[in-house]
Amino acid sequence: MLTIAVSKGRIYEEALPLLEDAGITPIDDPNKCRKLILQTNRDDVQLVIIRATDVPTFVEYGAADLGIAGKDVLLEHGAESLYEPLDLKIACCRLMTAAPMDAPDISGRIRVATKYVKTAQRYFASRGIQAEIIKLYGSMELAPLVGLADCIVDLVDTGNTLKANGLEPRDLIMNISSRLVVNKAAMKMKHQAIQSLLDQFEKTLAER
Amino acid sequence: MQQKDSWLLPDGIDEILPEDAKHLECLRRKILDMFACWGYELVIPPFIDYLDSLLTGSGHDLELQTFKLTDQLSGEMLGVRADMTPQVARIDAHNLKYEWPTRLCYVGTILHTRGDALEKTRSPMQIGAELYGHAGKESDVEVIRLMLETLAITGLQNVHLDLGHVGIYRALSRQAGLTEAQETALFDALQRKAKPELQELVADLAIGDMLKAMFLKLPELNGGKETLDKARAVLSNADDNVKQALADLEAIAENLTTKYPSLPISFDLSELRGYHYHTGVVFAAFIPSVGREIARGGRYDNIGAIFGRARPATGFSADLKLLSVLSKEINQREQRARIFAPCSDDLALSEKIRELRAQGQVVIQQLSGPTGNAKDLGCTSILEKDNQNWVVRALA
Numbered sequence: 303m304l305t306i307a308v309s310k311g312r313i314y315e316e317a318l319p320l321l322e323d324a325g326i327t328p329i330d331d332p333n334k335c336r337k338l339i340l341q342t343n344r345d346d347v348q349l350v351i352i353r354a355t356d357v358p359t360f361v362e363y364g365a366a367d368l369g370i371a372g373k374d375v376l377l378e379h380g381a382e383s384l385y386e387p388l389d390l391k392i393a394c395c396r397l398m399t400a401a402p403m404d405a406p407d408i409s410g411r412i413r414v415a416t417k418y419v420k421t422a423q424r425y426f427a428s429r430g431i432q433a434e435i436i437k438l439y440g441s442m443e444l445a446p447l448v449g450l451a452d453c454i455v456d457l458v459d460t461g462n463t464l465k466a467n468g469l470e471p472r473d474l475i476m477n478i479s480s481r482l483v484v485n486k487a488a489m490k491m492k493h494q495a496i497q498s499l500l501d502q503f504e505k506t507l508a509e510r
Numbered sequence: 511m512q513q514k515d516s517w518l519l520p521d522g523i524d525e526i527l528p529e530d531a532k533h534l535e536c537l538r539r540k541i542l543d544m545f546a547c548w549g550y551e552l553v554i555p556p557f558i559d560y561l562d563s564l565l566t567g568s569g570h571d572l573e574l575q576t577f578k579l580t581d582q583l584s585g586e587m588l589g590v591r592a593d594m595t596p597q598v599a600r601i602d603a604h605n606l607k608y609e610w611p612t613r614l615c616y617v618g619t620i621l622h623t624r625g626d627a628l629e630k631t632r633s634p635m636q637i638g639a640e641l642y643g644h645a646g647k648e649s650d651v652e653v654i655r656l657m658l659e660t661l662a663i664t665g666l667q668n669v670h671l672d673l674g675h676v677g678i679y680r681a682l683s684r685q686a687g688l689t690e691a692q693e694t695a696l697f698d699a700l701q702r703k704a705k706p707e708l709q710e711l712v713a714d715l716a717i718g719d720m721l722k723a724m725f726l727k728l729p730e731l732n733g734g735k736e737t738l739d740k741a742r743a744v745l746s747n748a749d750d751n752v753k754q755a756l757a758d759l760e761a762i763a764e765n766l767t768t769k770y771p772s773l774p775i776s777f778d779l780s781e782l783r784g785y786h787y788h789t790g791v792v793f794a795a796f797i798p799s800v801g802r803e804i805a806r807g808g809r810y811d812n813i814g815a816i817f818g819r820a821r822p823a824t825g826f827s828a829d830l831k832l833l834s835v836l837s838k839e840i841n842q843r844e845q846r847a848r849i850f851a852p853c854s855d856d857l858a859l860s861e862k863i864r865e866l867r868a869q870g871q872v873v874i875q876q877l878s879g880p881t882g883n884a885k886d887l888g889c890t891s892i893l894e895k896d897n898q899n900w901v902v903r904a905l906a
Contacts, residue, residue: 364801381702383802387729389706481706487796487803489703490672490776493733 304347304488304495307366309354313480316392317370324502346495358384358483367488367496373478374457377421385489388482388503391510397421397475400464401453402446415445416455425455425475443467522625522632526831533841534635534834538617540663541637541830548656550615550639555597557618561589566596567787567813575622590621594636596813599823602642603814611643617830629802629832638807638827642814645822647758650791650809651765657805657826658770661795664837670774670796671766672803674781675759676788681751682724686717696725700780703729720747732778735763741779758791784808793826797836804832849902850884851875851893862893862900 306321308314310332321327321342328340332351340349350366357371358379374397376386397418411432416422419435426433436451443463445451457478458464458471482503489496519525526534542552558579565573575592591597594616602612617637625632639656641649654671661669679700683693692715699707708729712722727744731737738760745752763775783792783806792808807826814821851863853876863873874887884892884905891904 362801364799382698385703387703387705481704484703485801487801489732490778491670491774491796491798493776497733 304368304492304499305350305366306347307350307352307357307360307369307371309357309371310351311354313354313370313372313393314351317390317480320390320392320503320506323506324499355379361483361485364485364487367485367492368499369483370480371483372480373476374418374421376481376483377476378418380420381483383486385484385486386481387484387500388507390480390482390503391507392480394477394479395457395459396471397455397478398458399453399455399472399475400443400458400469401472403468403470405446405452408452412453413451414453414455415442415451417442418455421475422455443469520632522622522630524631524633524831530834530838533838534830537664537834537837538637538830541660542615542617544659544663545615545639545656548613548639548652548659550613550656553598553601553614553616554618555591555594555601555616558588558590559597561587563600564589564591564593564596566600566816567810571786575624577621577623591618592620592622594618594620594638595640595810595825595827598640598825599642599810599813600817602640602823603817603819603821607819608643611641611649613639613641615639629829631829631831634829635831636827637830637833638825640823640825642821642823644824645811647761647765649822649824650758650762653807653824653826654762654766654793655769657793657795657807657828658773660826660828661805661833664833665840666797666804666833666837667840668798670776670798672776672778672781672794672796673759673763674778674783674792674808675755675790676782676785676792676808677755677790678745678748678752678779679728679782679785680789681749681755682721682728682745685749686715686721686725688715688717697782697785700728701782701785703780705729724748728780731780732776734776737777737779738763741777755790762791784810787813791824800836804828804836846872847891848872848874848887848889849891849893850887850889850905853878853881856895856900858898859893859895859900866902 308317314332325344326347327343328349329342330337330340332340338351340351342348350360352360354372354375357369358376358381360366361369362383370390372393411434413434413436414422415436415438417438419437422433422435438445442454442456445454446469447467455475461471464471484496561578564576572592577590579588581588598614598616602614606612615638617635619633620636622632639653641653658669695711696708699711708726712725715722724745724747731741731744738756741756759777766773766775781792787810788808789811790809794803794806796803805826805828809824811822812820813823849866849871851859851873863875866873874889889905891902893900894903
């Protein structure tokens, strides 16, 4: 039995065609039922639907053999204890800094609101900037408007949310896409099943 | 700390209660007895030691993992061991100095400053065996067999063996003339089998296409027996060290297959666990339902050089606490019969109790006052006076 951990929402929607090409179709629709374990057309494959930030944890412990997680989540989690063999090139966006439109650059210590605490720390340290990181769980865009922070670090897709709140994207930290992650023990003990799935994904990706 | 929290243990520190302690101790004895039957002699290295000595030949990781304190007597930095292997290597190199292969084993608590990502414990009980002074395949096989026998004692089923060889990546890096920084960056990507990142890194290297292709193929070289054939084709342009490594792996796997026909063996040529430390064959054991290896080891030649003598070395270790937890469910606990003795100053009674205990029986003597009866104390029989003699009677 292979268990694949996927998060609801954009990653799930964009992963479906990939899974379908690999011959895996979920029987239930997670948007319509409340089940957290989804059976598929294959007896030997099931999906678990969890929060995006929990995907590396589930796969690390072997609670799921495979998972689909954004590179942003993997960076923040620290994924040395996982294999991440494939870039699925789905749910693409950019991890960026953003600040109020026309705000001048701040010299010295800056305050940054983000949910990517470790990634932001590493990024500002590599730029030689002293940054005080404020951990938020959502609505990052609000922080500069109410004086909580000078800038934010967040995922940017279209940039519309930023614009609507009077912010503009500044520096690109990195391009983000979803990766296929694999539990180390599963890669060894369920090698054939996992390898054939990897090959299938790779084939589909090459054809795109 | 508030009074009401005084029972609280630090993060990652545990206490083991009677039932579990009994099982762990039983395992510990059985494993050490088995080591002794293979000719491995027990050594007991110190719990704290000079930091420099503890960190010999190890990477940055071990330094982060080591609790440090200052020696008030010498002003030197001391460390609490985070790994016993360098200590045992020192014993071999400095104290024993045998000219022939030396077999040593050890068990003891080690401390880690940070819990592992998976195992939250910061105080594992490391148990292991090391074989010094032999550089051939026979010693690799012996140590792997010792690991498998250890797992057999725990009763864990469906053990899976994974073999790798850090010499392959090392030889390729040397052939490509990588700088230390480049080697570390590639190592990081390989360790995660992160092919997309590896592609970016390799594209930036000023090395021939032939070498690039070999680096890019490394993360794919894992799986069953076919992996070695695939590796020979993919790495055909590598130097002789790589060819020797592949030949060694094959010979070791064949040898083990004849001894353990049902043991599943897989190969992973980009498995670089302990890369800074290991020099040759590395191996790990897995079982279903645990997302990581449960015992690991490999070759680490010449670590003793700093203590005055470079010797080939190989060994394995595991966390006894983890093995104990995993095997708890499988092993039916043998409950030893307990005998209840009344509270009495009768000399004949003390004599009888001493006799029974010398035979290995468990005798619990009642204390004065309300101290519980035979049933409360889990006793199944009782000592009673019959004419002038004390005899054991089964309780109804």
